[in-house]
Amino acid sequence: MEPNPFLVDVARGALVESRHRGRYVVCDADGHIVASGGDVDALVFPRSAIKFLQALPLVESGAAAAFGLSPPELAVACASHGGEPRHVDTVAAWLERIGLGVADLECGAHMPSTASAAETLIRAGANPTALHNNCSGKHTGMLSVCRHLGEPTRGYIQPDHPQQRRVIAVFEAMLRLDLARAPRGLDGCSLPQIGIPLAALAGAIARFGAPDRLPSQRAAACRTLAAAILAEPFMLAGTNRFCTCAIEACGGRAVIKTGAEGVYVAAIPARGLGIALKIDDGASRAAEIAIGQLLLAHGDLADASRAKVEALLTPTIANAAGLTVGGLAPAPGW
Amino acid sequence: MEPNPFLVDVARGALVESRHRGRYVVCDADGHIVASGGDVDALVFPRSAIKFLQALPLVESGAAAAFGLSPPELAVACASHGGEPRHVDTVAAWLERIGLGVADLECGAHMPSTASAAETLIRAGANPTALHNNCSGKHTGMLSVCRHLGEPTRGYIQPDHPQQRRVIAVFEAMLRLDLARAPRGLDGCSLPQIGIPLAALAGAIARFGAPDRLPSQRAAACRTLAAAILAEPFMLAGTNRFCTCAIEACGGRAVIKTGAEGVYVAAIPARGLGIALKIDDGASRAAEIAIGQLLLAHGDLADASRAKVEALLTPTIANAAGLTVGGLAPAPGW
Numbered sequence: 001m002e003p004n005p006f007l008v009d010v011a012r013g014a015l016v017e018s019r020h021r022g023r024y025v026v027c028d029a030d031g032h033i034v035a036s037g038g039d040v041d042a043l044v045f046p047r048s049a050i051k052f053l054q055a056l057p058l059v060e061s062g063a064a065a066a067f068g069l070s071p072p073e074l075a076v077a078c079a080s081h082g083g084e085p086r087h088v089d090t091v092a093a094w095l096e097r098i099g100l101g102v103a104d105l106e107c108g109a110h111m112p113s114t115a116s117a118a119e120t121l122i123r124a125g126a127n128p129t130a131l132h133n134n135c136s137g138k139h140t141g142m143l144s145v146c147r148h149l150g151e152p153t154r155g156y157i158q159p160d161h162p163q164q165r166r167v168i169a170v171f172e173a174m175l176r177l178d179l180a181r182a183p184r185g186l187d188g189c190s191l192p193q194i195g196i197p198l199a200a201l202a203g204a205i206a207r208f209g210a211p212d213r214l215p216s217q218r219a220a221a222c223r224t225l226a227a228a229i230l231a232e233p234f235m236l237a238g239t240n241r242f243c244t245c246a247i248e249a250c251g252g253r254a255v256i257k258t259g260a261e262g263v264y265v266a267a268i269p270a271r272g273l274g275i276a277l278k279i280d281d282g283a284s285r286a287a288e289i290a291i292g293q294l295l296l297a298h299g300d301l302a303d304a305s306r307a308k309v310e311a312l313l314t315p316t317i318a319n320a321a322g323l324t325v326g327g328l329a330p331a332p333g334w
Numbered sequence: 335m336e337p338n339p340f341l342v343d344v345a346r347g348a349l350v351e352s353r354h355r356g357r358y359v360v361c362d363a364d365g366h367i368v369a370s371g372g373d374v375d376a377l378v379f380p381r382s383a384i385k386f387l388q389a390l391p392l393v394e395s396g397a398a399a400a401f402g403l404s405p406p407e408l409a410v411a412c413a414s415h416g417g418e419p420r421h422v423d424t425v426a427a428w429l430e431r432i433g434l435g436v437a438d439l440e441c442g443a444h445m446p447s448t449a450s451a452a453e454t455l456i457r458a459g460a461n462p463t464a465l466h467n468n469c470s471g472k473h474t475g476m477l478s479v480c481r482h483l484g485e486p487t488r489g490y491i492q493p494d495h496p497q498q499r500r501v502i503a504v505f506e507a508m509l510r511l512d513l514a515r516a517p518r519g520l521d522g523c524s525l526p527q528i529g530i531p532l533a534a535l536a537g538a539i540a541r542f543g544a545p546d547r548l549p550s551q552r553a554a555a556c557r558t559l560a561a562a563i564l565a566e567p568f569m570l571a572g573t574n575r576f577c578t579c580a581i582e583a584c585g586g587r588a589v590i591k592t593g594a595e596g597v598y599v600a601a602i603p604a605r606g607l608g609i610a611l612k613i614d615d616g617a618s619r620a621a622e623i624a625i626g627q628l629l630l631a632h633g634d635l636a637d638a639s640r641a642k643v644e645a646l647l648t649p650t651i652a653n654a655a656g657l658t659v660g661g662l663a664p665a666p667g668w
Contacts, residue, residue: 003337010595010616013519015529017379018595018616021355045351108654122456133654185347186659195349261344261352281615282344282352320442320467325520 004038005334007279007293008286012317012326019331020286022262024277025202026298029210031176033199034273035298037334040202043195044278045185047259050201051138052078052208052225053174054191057166058141059221063148067098074228075235076137080258082238083112083121083132090235091136098140098147105130106157107139107189114238135189137235142167159184159192168194173218174204188260198276201265206274209255209267226255226269242288242312246295249308253299256291258284264291271300285328289313293330338372339668341613341627342620346651346660353665354620356596358611359536360632363544365510367533368607369632371668374536377529378612379519381593384535385472386412386542386559387508388525391500392475393555397482401432408562409569410471414592416572417446417455417466424569425470432474432481439464440491441473441523448572469523471569476501493518493526502528507552508538522594532610535599540608543589543601560589560603576622576646580629583642587633590625592618598625602633619662623647627664 003021010018023038033040055077058064064074073094081087095101109128112118121128130136139156142163146153149162156163172179175196183195209226211219229236230252237243237258246256255267262279264287275294279286292313295301301309317326337355344352357372367374389411392398398408407428415421429435443462446452455462464470473490476497480487483496490497506513509530517529543560545553563570564586571577571592580590589601596613598621609628613620626647629635635643651660 012379012595013527013529014517015377015379015519017519018614020615043349045346045349106655108656110654119456122453123459125457183348185349185351186653186657188653188659190653190655190657193347195347261346280352281354281617281620283615283617286615319520319522319524320444321440321524322442323520323524325522 001039004280006331007037007290007334008328009331010326010328017326020279020281020283022277022279022286022290023198024275024290024294025199026273026275026294027199027202027206028272029203029206029213029274031199031203036199040199041197043183044198044201044263045193045195045261046201046265047187047193047261047263048080048135049257049259049263049265049276050171050204051080051257052229052255053170053204054138054167055141055225056170056218056221057145057163059224060217061145061148063144064224066148067144069094071228071231072235074225075232077141078225078229078257079137079236080113080134080243081137081235082114082117082241083128083134084114084117084238087137087235087238088131091131091140094140095143098144100143100147100153102129102131104143104153105133105136105139107133107135109133114241116239133189139189157190164192174207175200176203198278202274202276204274205265205267205276206272209269209274210272226267229255245312246292246309249305249312250295250299250301251305253301253305254295256295258287262287264288266291266295268299271298273298289328289330293334335373338614340665341371341624341668342662343665344660344662351660354613354615354617356611356613356620356624357532358609358624358628359533360607360609360628361533361536361540362606363537363540363547363608365533365537370533374533375531377517378532378535378597379527379529379595380535380599381521381527381595381597382414382469383591383593383597383599383610384505384538385414385591386563386589387504387538388472388501389475389559390504390552390555391479391497393558394551395479395482397478398558400482401478403428403478405562405565406569408559409566411475412559412563412591413471413570414447414468414577415471415569416448416451416575417462417468418448418451418572421471421569421572422465425465425474428474429477432478434477434481434487436463436465438477438487439467439470439473441467441469443467448575450573467523473523491524498526508541509534510537532612536608536610538608539599539601539610540606543603543608544606560601563589579646580626580643583639583646584629584633584635585639587635587639588629590629592621596621598622600625600629605632605634607632623662623664627668
């Protein structure tokens with residue numbers, strides 16, 4: 001089996017010190033591949049990269065309308081947020097509005113992903129709660145559906161709970177796959193993860209961004225979530241986080257989302273394209289550069305956006321004394 | 335060019351989610367290769383994996399004896415320490431003993447590498463200093479040589495300072511290489527890094543651990559540093575850090591040291607072997623598993639040690655709710 005191609009180089013002084021291989025697919029809503037590299041059929045756990053698909057029932061069920069969810073709330077429902085105060089406060093207020101609290105979240109607690117937010121918490125002598133979990137918005141969205149439909153909220157993360165059955169049905173429709181026998185795993189927030197071919201993931205992302213041929217209710221939900229993310233990119237990730245910076249750089253052209261272990265996806269609605277990539281070794285630092293490179297190539301970006309995305313593609317590495325000692329860049333030749 | 339082999343797999347649920355490729359060399363003090371994988375001639379920046387070579391002038395110059403350095407001090411001179419209180423206090427007291435202070439360290443400041451030590455610092459409302467830099471012991475060792483020899487301490491990190499010329503001379507002798515034209519870079523602590531073939535690195539590590547045929551003063555210095563590291567593994571890294579745990583697990587059979595960007599080395603004095611490895615993508619999580627696998631294969635370990643090293647080879651991955659969701663392991667077939 002041919003190895004996947006080098007996508008990102010990490011240089012230091014006169015050497016390329018480390019290299020990241022990966023695979024990617026760019027395809028349209030029919031699944032026609034317009035560009036790819038490496039093994040597009042191998043399975044991938046999309047991890048957090050499909051949070052906006054997991055959030056579709058929130059809109060389709062009527063819960064979002066019934067609870068009057070705002071764009072920041074819809075964006076944080078799709079987020080891997082940094083646990084910054086605005087993220088946490090937004091989720092806390094939303095939970096209260098649906099008559100629930102932090103104890104109802106089954107995602108577990110972890111330190112805020114954004115270092116400055118973690119430091120603030122530690123300095124205050126406080127411990128992180130499930131509100132700080134990067135997935136707290138997604139979980140609050142799922143709880144909102146249960147509340148709206150009068151279902152039990154306890155155990156909403158279990159595969160046989162109606163909420164997760166709805167999510168799997170959405171996946172199957174968006175991916176055009178029967179997932180009954182797909183390999184499974186548990187995500188960092190304890191929700192089910194489904195192993196799917198990378199090309200199928202790219203197709204689902206394309207359909208999310210260009211949903212014209214989906215059933216009208218589904219298409220409307222896709223558009224609602226995409227609009228919320230594009231209007232509130234801070235809520236999707238946070239200060240200096242790549243998803244937020246890349247969405248801002250692309251000036252509304254692309255819905256962009258990361259997943260753990262080196263996954264990235266982007267929908268480019270105006271071109272009807274979806275992008276999915278996976279870095280073989282799981283490195284986020286490489287996935288960021290790779291999605292940026294693909295956005296440059298396929299995003300049909302305005303000149304001002306191109307310059308901003310290009311600036312994201314070549315981050316420098318500074319050492320402890322503040323000296324620039326190296327940097328990352330797309331590997332030559334792709 | 336054949337790709338380097340898969341060395342470490344990262345599994346989640348029913349999938350291998352990420353894979354790490356790398357290359358390794360096991361050789362004797364003559365440089366005869368007894369086992370290898372992947373490209374052994376390609377260059378590598380050894381990074382912190384050669385701190386015990388960088389520390390040889392500390393002993394050879396007579397500085398260690400003159401300042402009465404203890405095994406913990408000699409071990410921290412070779413360390414990438416976690417910035418825990420004992421590391422920081424040891425370095426601070428040593429600096430004071432040579433008539434210098436934190437302002438003389440040119441390594442820069444960073445947060446303690448060990449998370450609990452960083453949290454303690456943040457909770458105290460304090461900022462990290464150069465003492466917390468994982469390299470502060472190495473730098474204090476270099477400053478000690480300068481003080482002992484009556485050389486200026488300012489600029490001791492510069493390539494043309496006598497201290498760095500001494501270190502390069504040690505590298506050339508231990509590596510058996512002329513490094514005049516070797517590609518260079520700057521390390522995280524601003525010291526020069528030299529690009530060297532992985533096989534040459536393994537040879538130097540073998541000679542460090544089995545220095546019988548080196549000049550007697552050099553051989554004695556190698557033995558002094560190896561004994562200090564084996565006696566004080568906590569000082570080399572810290573609480574729950576892989577170097578410390580692996581040295582303890584091997585029960586005195588191996589001197590083991592990590593370097594940034596996925597480098598690991600180990601000397602096995604009783605067998606006269608040196609091991610050097612580099613993970614292609616720079617992942618520490620994979621370098622740890624790979625060096626453990628090589629120690630099992632070549633360390634001639636006692637049964638009790640084998641069981642302890644085996645336990646280090648298959649760490650589990652827990653999610654935010656504390657559930658075991660996956661784990662790392664050596665890739666099948668090597």
